[in-house]
Amino acid sequence: MNMDYYYFEAEELAADDYFKEWVCSPTEASDQFWNGFLKEYPERYYQVEEGRLLVQALYKLGAEGGSHEQVSRIWNRIELSLSGVRRRTFRPGYWIGAASMILLLALVWYARVGQYDDVMAAAGDPDPAKWQTVANVTRTPAPVSLPDGSTVSLSADSKIQYPRQFGKNQRVVYLSGEAFFEVKRDTGRPFMVYANGLITRVLGTSFTVKALEDAPDVVVAVKSGRVSVYSAHAKSSDNKDPETKGLVLTANQKAVFERSSATLNKTLVDDPVIQATEGVRERFTYEDARAETVFGALARQYGIEVIYDEQIFKNCSLTVQLDDEDLFQKLEVICRVLDAKYKLIDARVVITGSGCY
Numbered sequence: 001m002n003m004d005y006y007y008f009e010a011e012e013l014a015a016d017d018y019f020k021e022w023v024c025s026p027t028e029a030s031d032q033f034w035n036g037f038l039k040e041y042p043e044r045y046y047q048v049e050e051g052r053l054l055v056q057a058l059y060k061l062g063a064e065g066g067s068h069e070q071v072s073r074i075w076n077r078i079e080l081s082l083s084g085v086r087r088r089t090f091r092p093g094y095w096i097g098a099a100s101m102i103l104l105l106a107l108v109w110y111a112r113v114g115q116y117d118d119v120m121a122a123a124g125d126p127d128p129a130k131w132q133t134v135a136n137v138t139r140t141p142a143p144v145s146l147p148d149g150s151t152v153s154l155s156a157d158s159k160i161q162y163p164r165q166f167g168k169n170q171r172v173v174y175l176s177g178e179a180f181f182e183v184k185r186d187t188g189r190p191f192m193v194y195a196n197g198l199i200t201r202v203l204g205t206s207f208t209v210k211a212l213e214d215a216p217d218v219v220v221a222v223k224s225g226r227v228s229v230y231s232a233h234a235k236s237s238d239n240k241d242p243e244t245k246g247l248v249l250t251a252n253q254k255a256v257f258e259r260s261s262a263t264l265n266k267t268l269v270d271d272p273v274i275q276a277t278e279g280v281r282e283r284f285t286y287e288d289a290r291a292e293t294v295f296g297a298l299a300r301q302y303g304i305e306v307i308y309d310e311q312i313f314k315n316c317s318l319t320v321q322l323d324d325e326d327l328f329q330k331l332e333v334i335c336r337v338l339d340a341k342y343k344l345i346d347a348r349v350v351i352t353g354s355g356c357y
Helices: 002-006 010-014 017-024 028-040 042-064 068-081 094-112 116-124 291-302 327-338
Strands: 131-136 142-145 151-154 158-163 171-182 191-195 198-202 206-211 217-224 226-231 247-250 253-258 263-268 285-290 305-307 317-321 340-345 348-353
Touching: 010 017, 010 042, 017 028, 017 042, 028 042, 131 142, 151 158, 191 206, 198 206, 198 217, 217 226, 217 247, 226 253, 226 263, 247 253, 247 263, 285 291, 291 305, 291 317, 291 327, 317 327, 327 340, 327 348
Parallel strands: 171 191, 305 348
Antiparallel strands: 131 158, 142 151, 151 171, 158 171, 171 206, 191 198, 198 226, 206 217, 217 253, 226 247, 253 263, 285 317, 340 348
16 A cells, blocks of 8 residues: 555645545554655655645644635545546646645635745645755855755755755755755765655765756756666556666766656766866877777766777877867867767767778
8 A cells, every 4th residue: 555655746645535534633553554654665755744734734724714614625626636646647737736726725715814924834844843944045056064964056046955864774855946966975875866756866976956846857967976866756566676767877977857758868968077187187189099099088088988880980090189178079070080970879979980991
C-alpha cells in the first residue's frame, strides 16, 4: 500500500480518506503506517507535510468559517477534480490547476475570518521548528550556508528549504527556482536536491539546478565532480532503485528534464570550462600537429569524450593557435581547417569528415 501513496502530491493526499483520518483522528495503526511511509520514503516528507497542513486548514474552516454543508461541498469539489489524478492521467499543468483550486478555496474562506497570512504560511512551508526556508526576493544571488558546511548561491526569485539539522543518512533540500551548489563531501550522507520532479544526488561537488515553477524543463549543470539525476516519479512497482533509471553527469555536462513527459536528456553545458588547474593547463597552440593530438588535447582540457574515426583522420595535421577561444569556437575552427563537422550526442563530441589525402 505504501507504493500507492508514493506518487501522491499534497493535494491528492488531502483528498484521501485514510490520510484525512490520520491527520484529524490519528490511531496507533495510522501513526504506524504514515510514520513507516516517511521512514521508507523520506523524500516524500514535503508532500506529506503540505497535505497535512491543507487538511488541517480546511477542517479549521469548518470549525471557524463555514457551515458543515459548505465545507462538504468544498471537499466534494476537491475530490471530483482529483478523480482523474487517481486514474493517473497526467497532463501538463494539471497539478498546478489542482493546487491552485485547493489553495483558492482555502484563501477565500480564511479571508472571511481574517486569517489569510496563516493559510499562506501553512500551505507553503514545512514545520518551521524543523525546517528553514530562505527566499531570495532581491535581484542578485544570495549566499546561503547549510548545516553541513555546504554553500548555495540562491538566484533571484528563488527559494530553498532544508532541515535545520541534516539526518544521519542523507542531506535533503528542496529548491524552487535556480541555485548554484558547492557541496561539502560526505560519503556517508548523500546530498539530494528535489526540484520540480527531478532529484539530483551527489556526495561532494559543484553544480547548478534551474527549476523555475513555470518552465517546462528542469536543468542540472555540473561544474566539477559527479552527480546522478533521476525523476522523482521513477519509483516502480518492482522496487528497483529509481536512480538506475537516471543519468550520471560529470564536469561540463548537463541534464535536461522535460517535466511533461518525465524524460531526461544529457548534453554539454552551454559554456564548458577547462578542467585542468592553472599550474598544468595546456596551451592550445599547435604547429603541424596530428589531428589525434589536437583531439586528445580537447578531451583532456575539458574532460569530455571526443569520438572520431582514427583511420579517416590519420593523415590530417593542423597549425592552430586557440588559447583564448571557448570549446565550441575551437571546434568550429578545427572543423573548418579539416573540412569536417561536429555534433553533440549524449554529451560526447562526435567529429565526422572525409579525411586528408
